[in-house]
Amino acid sequence: MIEAARLVTGREVEAIEAPRRAGDPPVVVASSKKIRAELGWAPRKPELSEMISDAWVWMQTYSYARDPEPRPRPKGRM
Numbered sequence: 001m002i003e004a005a006r007l008v009t010g011r012e013v014e015a016i017e018a019p020r021r022a023g024d025p026p027v028v029v030a031s032s033k034k035i036r037a038e039l040g041w042a043p044r045k046p047e048l049s050e051m052i053s054d055a056w057v058w059m060q061t062y063s064y065a066r067d068p069e070p071r072p073r074p075k076g077r078m
């Protein structure tokens with residue numbers, strides 16, 4: 001995940017390893033395998049790099065923490 005974010009953004013992404021916090025799940029699975037098999041559903045963007053790229057574009061466009069003025073939305077589909 002961290003390496004994919006580095007590749008997509010072209011920036012260093014700091015990774016801090018720490019013990020689980022209270023309430024954190026012991027395991028997180030990000031798989032669409034079961035819903036594909038049971039319902040025939042498929043994600044439009046199955047690749048992690050596509051998901052990160054969309055999130056990165058959104059952050060650059062709408063990050064109110066950095067800039068209170070929203071920037072124009074990119075044209076076309078992400």
